[in-house]
Amino acid sequence: MTERSAIRRIYEDHYKALMIIPFLILVLAMGQIAYQYSTTGEFLQRGVSLKGGISMTVPDAVADIASLEQHLVSVLPQGDFTVRSISSTQGVVVDASDVESAELISAVTEQLGTLSKEEYSIEQFGSSLGSSFFSQTLKAVLWAFIFMGVVVFFVFRNFGPSIGVILAAFSDIICTLAVVNLLGIKMSTAGIAAFLMLIGYSVDTDILLSTRVLKNKHGTVMSRIYSSMRTGLTMTFTTMTAVIIALVLSKSTTITEIMTILLIGLVFDIIMTYIQNVGILRLFVEKHHGKHH
Amino acid sequence: MASTTKKLLTNWRIILVIISLVLAAVAINPQFDTDGVAIRSIIKDSPAALSGIENPKERAAPTSLERIIAIDNQDVNSPEEYQSIISALDPNATVTIETDRGFYTIFTDPVLETEVIGEENQTVEEVVEVDQNGTMVNETVTFTKLVNITSSKVVGTADLGIRVSEVSATNLVKGLDLQGGTRVLLEPEEPLEQQDMDSLIENLKLRLNVFGLSDVIVRDAQDLDGNQFVLVEIAGANEEEVRELLAKQGKFEAQIGNQTVFRGGEDITYVCRSADCSGIDPNVGCGQSAQGFSCRFQFQISLSPEAAQRQADITSKYPLLTGDAGDSYLSEPLVLFLDNDEVDSLQIAADLRGRAVTDISISGSGAGASQELALEDTLVNMKRLQTILVTGSLPVKLNIVQTKNISPQLGDEFLNNAILLGLASILGVIVFVFIRYRKLSISLPMMFCMVSEVGLILGFAALFKWNLDLTAIAGIIIAVGTGVDDQIVITDEILEGDQGRSLSWREKIKRAFAIIMTAWGTTMVAMGPLLFAGAGLLRGFALTTMAGITFGVLITRPAFAKGVEIILNK
Numbered sequence: 001m002t003e004r005s006a007i008r009r010i011y012e013d014h015y016k017a018l019m020i021i022p023f024l025i026l027v028l029a030m031g032q033i034a035y036q037y038s039t040t041g042e043f044l045q046r047g048v049s050l051k052g053g054i055s056m057t058v059p060d061a062v063a064d065i066a067s068l069e070q071h072l073v074s075v076l077p078q079g080d081f082t083v084r085s086i087s088s089t090q091g092v093v094v095d096a097s098d099v100e101s102a103e104l105i106s107a108v109t110e111q112l113g114t115l116s117k118e119e120y121s122i123e124q125f126g127s128s129l130g131s132s133f134f135s136q137t138l139k140a141v142l143w144a145f146i147f148m149g150v151v152v153f154f155v156f157r158n159f160g161p162s163i164g165v166i167l168a169a170f171s172d173i174i175c176t177l178a179v180v181n182l183l184g185i186k187m188s189t190a191g192i193a194a195f196l197m198l199i200g201y202s203v204d205t206d207i208l209l210s211t212r213v214l215k216n217k218h219g220t221v222m223s224r225i226y227s228s229m230r231t232g233l234t235m236t237f238t239t240m241t242a243v244i245i246a247l248v249l250s251k252s253t254t255i256t257e258i259m260t261i262l263l264i265g266l267v268f269d270i271i272m273t274y275i276q277n278v279g280i281l282r283l284f285v286e287k288h289h290g291k292h293h
Numbered sequence: 294m295a296s297t298t299k300k301l302l303t304n305w306r307i308i309l310v311i312i313s314l315v316l317a318a319v320a321i322n323p324q325f326d327t328d329g330v331a332i333r334s335i336i337k338d339s340p341a342a343l344s345g346i347e348n349p350k351e352r353a354a355p356t357s358l359e360r361i362i363a364i365d366n367q368d369v370n371s372p373e374e375y376q377s378i379i380s381a382l383d384p385n386a387t388v389t390i391e392t393d394r395g396f397y398t399i400f401t402d403p404v405l406e407t408e409v410i411g412e413e414n415q416t417v418e419e420v421v422e423v424d425q426n427g428t429m430v431n432e433t434v435t436f437t438k439l440v441n442i443t444s445s446k447v448v449g450t451a452d453l454g455i456r457v458s459e460v461s462a463t464n465l466v467k468g469l470d471l472q473g474g475t476r477v478l479l480e481p482e483e484p485l486e487q488q489d490m491d492s493l494i495e496n497l498k499l500r501l502n503v504f505g506l507s508d509v510i511v512r513d514a515q516d517l518d519g520n521q522f523v524l525v526e527i528a529g530a531n532e533e534e535v536r537e538l539l540a541k542q543g544k545f546e547a548q549i550g551n552q553t554v555f556r557g558g559e560d561i562t563y564v565c566r567s568a569d570c571s572g573i574d575p576n577v578g579c580g581q582s583a584q585g586f587s588c589r590f591q592f593q594i595s596l597s598p599e600a601a602q603r604q605a606d607i608t609s610k611y612p613l614l615t616g617d618a619g620d621s622y623l624s625e626p627l628v629l630f631l632d633n634d635e636v637d638s639l640q641i642a643a644d645l646r647g648r649a650v651t652d653i654s655i656s657g658s659g660a661g662a663s664q665e666l667a668l669e670d671t672l673v674n675m676k677r678l679q680t681i682l683v684t685g686s687l688p689v690k691l692n693i694v695q696t697k698n699i700s701p702q703l704g705d706e707f708l709n710n711a712i713l714l715g716l717a718s719i720l721g722v723i724v725f726v727f728i729r730y731r732k733l734s735i736s737l738p739m740m741f742c743m744v745s746e747v748g749l750i751l752g753f754a755a756l757f758k759w760n761l762d763l764t765a766i767a768g769i770i771i772a773v774g775t776g777v778d779d780q781i782v783i784t785d786e787i788l789e790g791d792q793g794r795s796l797s798w799r800e801k802i803k804r805a806f807a808i809i810m811t812a813w814g815t816t817m818v819a820m821g822p823l824l825f826a827g828a829g830l831l832r833g834f835a836l837t838t839m840a841g842i843t844f845g846v847l848i849t850r851p852a853f854a855k856g857v858e859i860i861l862n863k
Binding site: 133151152193200201207251 | 470478480692693701702719721778781804808823835
């Protein structure tokens with residue numbers, strides 16, 4: 001019991017110091033992205049759907065990913081390959097650029113055994129479509145942020161809380177992106193859609209928090225924070241349940257990618273909302289209403 | 294309990310949910326009897342088409358398709374059964390097809406194999422419409438020419454021309470990911486005005502139909518930068534067949550010595566596609582070549598009188614040469630070009646010089662590693678050339694920018710997986726919610742709301758014939774996950790009111806909805822661009838997400854708030 005109240009004490013009294021954690025994570029994330037940009041020229045890794053190439057999916061194959069990749073590299077040295085499995089036990093997805101689809105199919109069947117047309121699916125992406133989609137969705141992300149900022153400002157009419165919400169959403173996206181990069185996940189069109197979803201979602205929890213803290217008039221600031229935490233964490237955990245179940249059972253790379261990004265984003269959302277945003281809100285409340293409320 | 298139920302059922306918000314669900318069910322139109330196989334398309338001029346079976350309309354609702362129940366009194370219940378019954382049919386016989394709309398009698402066609410067994414002189418009559426001097430006459434000219442004697446034997450029964458699939462249990466249109474097929478995204482080389490784009494799309498549809506594919510979707514698409522695209526989706530088709538057909542602009546020209554004699558389109562009035570005047574060239578057949586085997590095809594076409602006259606004029610200018618076998622030919626050949634690539638070169642017989650002949654035989658070839666493959670390739674090449682000659686050339690060249698090919702079996706697997714995911718996620722969330730609130734009076738309404746939201750999204754999708762692909766399914770799962778969140782917000786606002794706040798019920802709900810509306814706004818804005826970005830390929834995801842949260846905000850969540858109010862007796 002004393003441990004729990006010790007944690008509570010730290011959370012309640014040392015909130016300013018605690019804010020170092022999310023900001024540190026944010027700085028590290030931005031560092032990762034900057035590093036990525038300086039070494040590869042892009043701040044994320046683009047999959048074949050965004051830069052051109054072929055994607056071949058064999059959902060029921062059980063194969064050793066490493067040896068398949070080795071085989072492909074040795075047979076088709078000019079190609080750039082990413083081989084991954086769909087779920088932990090089965091399924092193979094090969095993304096390749098600079099190879100022909102016929103070459104890829106024969107190289108893969110050499111390793112996995114003959115495949116009938118019913119056992120795999122193939123998608124080919126022209127590079128120009130991918131890059132234009134990429135730049136368009138980046139713009140979409142930007143607009144989503146701006147609109148969100150406007151709406152939030154409109155609702156709270158004050159700089160402080162609006163910054164809190166926007167910063168939390170921003171940090172959420174940046175940190176998720178950094179982890180995605182570190183995990184070596186290559187972005188596809190579906191992945192970008194997942195990021196857009198994430199913006200909407202993380203804003204949800206932050207708005208809930210800020211609305212309750214600022215607009216409710218009863219109880220103390222801390223009690224209001226705790227009550228929104230209870231609601232917010234329930235929300236996040238229910239969504240996580242849906243996402244984790246889908247992630248575990250999925251046989252499709254599209255769904256797996258979307259759910260992975262959402263899961264990572266949800267975890268960061270908890271940190272950003274309840275440490276970073278809370279900290280900013282409390283600073284704001286202090287400034288405006290004095291320390292004892 | 295009884296009065297609560299009554300209060301629930303008479304509240305307008307809850308009635309609204311129930312009515313919407315009924316409408317959704319009507320739109321989805323679930324079928325419980327899925328016997329037989331559904332007719333997806335009838336190939337033009339096939340034995341089936343001639344018996345009167347109607348080709349379904351392009352965007353027909355899946356549950357409205359005509360179904361084959363029995364063939365010659367044998368029950369048919371799956372595409373595999375259909376194939377095995379069809380392959381056992383006799384040629385030149387009648388077959389009785391029973392569908393849910395009536396009976397049809399089909400006369401089967403034989404598949405012939407032709408062999409050359411000799412040569413003889415034959416007196417042939419030909420009708421000439423325009424003579425050497427350019428006057429229009431209609432006379433019958435008799436002359437003798439050497440023809441090959443062929444003998445044909447029946448080797449099998451030709452396909453009836455019906456493409457079937459499993460009967461659809463609902464009206465939900467499955468996207469490519471879930472039913473298998475080919476999708477090709479094309480970009481025109483030059484920008485097109487809307488009416489040119491419309492005629493381009495019509496031409497592409499016609500090309501695909503003439504080729505024999507009628508379960509096709511062709512539409513134009515744009516992305517956020519204003520680039521134009523053409524999206525072609527064909528259920529159950531093979532990517533190879535389609536790529537060639539779509540990407541070729543189809544400029545067909547026949548030239549003699551760099552002068553154009555006739556072009557594809559207007560100049561050609563008739564292209565034979567039936568077995569009596571098209572097929573493997575009986576004079577040549579198949580033979581071995583450097584890389585395996587090659588075969589030649591031929592088919593008859595008819596030229597317009599103007600084109601025939603042009604041919605007469607041009608050929609009359611050239612001298613004749615005598616060949617090895619003593620027969621004379623024009624000094625220049627007739628060269629056939631498709632999109633500026635030479636496809637064939639024909640010698641023009643002496644007796645055609647200066648004569649406006651309207652019937653011409655076009656030939657070409659195909660190759661393969663074995664005789665069977667060569668035969669297949671040859672027939673496909675012939676079909677393509679015939680299609681292009683029938684439909685004419687496209688107004689502009691198209692480049693393929695993306696293709697996707699999924700087999701139907703794989704599509705089925707993904708579909709089953711998607712259903713599993715959906716149900717498992719809903720179940721997981723319900724369990725979690727129950728653990729958190731421990732009251733059935735909260736969890737049951739929440740579950741009812743979640744399921745209603747899924748039902749409404751699917752109903753909407755069925756009504757507007759959205760393509761439900763894997764990203765759309767992801768969108769549904771997410772919409773449900775976040776829908777529950779809003780219900781949690783409402784529930785918590787309500788429950789904490791038990792701690793004696795001074796606010797009225799209305800205020801609490803209002804506040805909960807303020808939060809919900811803001812979230813709604815940001816998600817709508819975030820999803821908006823996805824409707825158009827990248828030629829709308831993520832449209833399914835954007836639509837299901839946007840529909841889900843909108844229905845939630847307008848219909849199910851207010852009903853939930855009211856429902857909980859009534860149940861908790863406030």
